[in-house]
Amino acid sequence: MGNPIVVEWLGSVPYGVALARQEQAVAACRAGRSPDRLLLLEHPAVITLGRGSQPQNLRTSEAQLATRGIAVHRVPRGGDVTWHGPGQLVGYPILHLERRGEKDVVAYLRRLEQALIAALSGLGLAARPVAGKTGVYMADAQQPLRKIASIGVGVKRWVTWHGFALNVTNDPAGFDDIVPCGLQGVEMTSVAQELGGLPERKLFDATRARVAEAFLESFCG
Numbered sequence: 076m077g078n079p080i081v082v083e084w085l086g087s088v089p090y091g092v093a094l095a096r097q098e099q100a101v102a103a104c105r106a107g108r109s110p111d112r113l114l115l116l117e118h119p120a121v122i123t124l125g126r127g128s129q130p131q132n133l134r135t136s137e138a139q140l141a142t143r144g145i146a147v148h149r150v151p152r153g154g155d156v157t158w159h160g161p162g163q164l165v166g167y168p169i170l171h172l173e174r175r176g177e178k179d180v181v182a183y184l185r186r187l188e189q190a191l192i193a194a195l196s197g198l199g200l201a202a203r204p205v206a207g208k209t210g211v212y213m214a215d216a217q218q219p220l221r222k223i224a225s226i227g228v229g230v231k232r233w234v235t236w237h238g239f240a241l242n243v244t245n246d247p248a249g250f251d252d253i254v255p256c257g258l259q260g261v262e263m264t265s266v267a268q269e270l271g272g273l274p275e276r277k278l279f280d281a282t283r284a285r286v287a288e289a290f291l292e293s294f295c296g
Contacts, residue, residue: 078111079111080168080291081111082287083113083114084116087117088116089118090146091146093114094150096114098236100114101169111168111170114169116167117159117161118163118165119160120143120145121148122145124156126154129257133156133252133253134252134253145252154227156255157253160246161245163242164243164282164283167236167237167238168290180230184209189204192204193289193293194288195223197289198282200223210225212261220260220261221264223264224242242264242266244276247265250263
């Protein structure tokens with residue numbers, strides 16, 4: 076707590092390029108050459124498979140996805156399968172947990188959830204965590220559960236990478252090719268679906284600002 080965090084907006088970045096950027100940032104952070112960072116960006120359409128992914132949760136074959144220009148990456152983060160694409164705000168925190176006195180990965184996950192919940196509250200949306208299901212869900216009692224943000228993190232010698240994906244203005248059809256995070260009976264929603272009415276880019280930019288503010292308040296406040 077209290078250590079400064081630099082927030083960087085990278086725009087739209089291919090997944091492989093962003094992965095290399097994270098690896099460079101992790102190495103620099105561990106060596107003490109750079110401060111902690113929060114990398115915010117969008118990805119072109121891509122599917123990533125975490126360490127806990129199950130083959131049946133990829134509903135469309137990789138060959139079929141390739142014909143549509145959608146790459147599949149196997150990545151060293153926790154969690155199952157997820158989709159990224161335009162209109163989804165992706166955040167990669169590069170934080171040295173040991174230097175921050177926070178050597179507790181579960182507590183870090185919970186803090187990420189709470190930062191996203193605070194950001195959504197600032198937009199007028201009530202969200203909550205769900206026991207046993209990492210991520211952020213809408214807070215009403217409507218069934219099935221509506222998930223608005225996914226979280227899958229990695230930690231290298233107490234430096235975090237990978238992170239969260241908040242659905243803002245993305246097309247929900249992007250999730251049709253997967254069982255999101257391996258969760259049956261859960262629907263994916265977005266800020267745009269829950270709020271409606273605002274021009275897409277204006278909503279995306281407002282959400283990005285809220286997320287950065289809430290993240291800094293949670294980890295530096």
